[in-house]
Amino acid sequence: MQDDHHEHEALAHELNDPELRAAYAAPYDHYKTGIIANILGWLLVTSGTLMYGRKPSYGKFKAIEVIARIPYQSWEVASYTLLTAFYGNEKKAIDLTKTGMFSRMAQDNETMHVVVITKICKERKCVGPIRHMLIPLIFAFFYFWTIYLLYMLHRKSALELNYLFENHAFHQYQQFLDENEAALKERMCMSDFLTLYGRHVRSEYELFETIRNDELIHRNRSIRELEARTC
Secondary structure, three states: OHHHHHHHHHHHHHOOOHHHHHHHHHHHOOOOOOHHHHHHHHHHHHHHHHHHOOOOOHHHHHHHHHHHOHHHHHHHHHHHHHHHHHOOOHHHHHHHHHHHHHHHHHHHHHHHHHHHHHHHHHHHOOOOOHHHHHHHHHHHHHHHHHHHHHHHHOHHHHHHHHHHHHHHHHHHHHHHHHHHHHHHHHOEOOOHHHHHHOOOOOEHHHHHHHHHHHHHHHHHHHHHHHHHHHO
């Protein structure tokens, strides 16, 4: 797990290079998702837009990151549930364990996002207790069980739905960086949680650059997980 963390951090840093990022994104930029993922993805993104607006903001990111952790938690629990039935099938057990390992690493990464962004939001006093805290938590509860059931019944749709969500988050962070580059580069970013996690940035611009890259890595990895288990 520690080696995987270091590999992820190295890749997240490398993807700050626009050419490398474009090359990394290209194989999955035009991936065609199925109808179940399309419907649920549209509902998810549309609900977020209606609640938090189309334009990216600190408050919107705080809400997004509360929800972004959920699929990985659901996948891990579902994988352990399935292991109860398939522990006698070594190949199946290996596949499920690998998914669980990826899920734990990804939810730790998303947890870092939400903790650090929440700290920034508190400093800027730009979030409300209902709209940015209570509503995302309530949504997260129902989203957890929806993804759990979807993963159990139709794993492909669960992974494709995450692809759509992470793709949306990736583009939102890119837009935020493009629109606020100068201001973000002037704002220093200090966080004990970032240090604990093992990520080092100097400014908010560098922070959001790496978070954007995390979302792209998660987007691509969702489909790679699907391909690896179906080949």
